[in-house]
Amino acid sequence: xxxVMQNPRHLVRRRGQEAxxxxxxMKGHSHxxxxxxxxxxxxxxxxxxxxxxxxxxxxxxxxxxxxxxxKEGPSILRIQQVVRGDSAAYFCASSPGQNSHxxxxxxxxxxxxx
Amino acid sequence: xxxVEQSPQNLTAQExxxxxxxxxxxxxxxxxxxxxxxPGGGIVSLFMLSSGKKKHGRLIATINIQEKHSSLHITxxxxxxxxxxxxxxTDSWGKLQFGAGTQVVVTP
Numbered sequence: 001x002x003x004v005m006q007n008p009r010h011l012v013r014r015r016g017q018e019a020x021x022x023x024x025x026m027k028g029h030s031h032x033x034x035x036x037x038x039x040x041x042x043x044x045x046x047x048x049x050x051x052x053x054x055x056x057x058x059x060x061x062x063x064x065x066x067x068x069x070x071k072e073g074p075s076i077l078r079i080q081q082v083v084r085g086d087s088a089a090y091f092c093a094s095s096p097g098q099n100s101h102x103x104x105x106x107x108x109x110x111x112x113x114x
Numbered sequence: 115x116x117x118v119e120q121s122p123q124n125l126t127a128q129e130x131x132x133x134x135x136x137x138x139x140x141x142x143x144x145x146x147x148x149x150x151x152x153p154g155g156g157i158v159s160l161f162m163l164s165s166g167k168k169k170h171g172r173l174i175a176t177i178n179i180q181e182k183h184s185s186l187h188i189t190x191x192x193x194x195x196x197x198x199x200x201x202x203x204t205d206s207w208g209k210l211q212f213g214a215g216t217q218v219v220v221t222p
Contacts, residue, residue, distance in 0.1 A: 033208070033210070042212050042215055043200065101162060104159065108155055
């Protein structure tokens with residue numbers, strides 16, 4: 001059973017470009033969480049999704065950031081018009097849901113904005 | 115003020131020593147996680163607990179729900195235990211709120 005997969009592992013974007021980060025949950029998991037770790041800071045919640053639904057996006061910046069988890073395919077975290085302050089490690093975690101709070105983390109995507 | 119507080123921030127131990135990391139939380143939780151983050155950055159879930167005590171190898175995690183406090187213990191520490199240890203509280207949706215982490219260095 002493959003673990004949570006994220007790609008790319010490293011992503012370099014120039015200011016103003018778009019960044020797309022992908023997360024494939026573990027097989028059978030229908031819940032995905034995205035977290036961000038800014039340099040020298042702790043992890044912070046961004047968004048919680050179930051298949052085709054955003055459940056809680058209270059940690060997402062109001063502008064330029066969006067997330068989706070379609071019926072088929074990976075969850076996508078999209079950052080439009082990136083700025084230097086978006087440089088961070090972005091982790092996703094998946095959970096089977098159904099009253100389980102187990103979360104399994106992916107390896108993360110390290111975004112660098114130049 | 116962070117609703118999940120960890121102490122100490124940094125800890126250095128000699129190989130073989132017993133290590134304790136503490137975590138206090140001020141929110142209602144469904145579960146408490148202990149995570150490990152290695153220098154390469156990957157995160158591994160060590161424990162999830164909602165009551166009592168769990169043990170895995172040399173690692174032991176305890177939680178006291180009434181006192182809103184959890185501890186992670188490492189027995190017979192080894193240099194490969196050097197990492198950042200993070201506690202995280204889970205709300206009813208499963209969303210995690212993280213402590214700032216404890217940087218542990220174990221010297222030979």
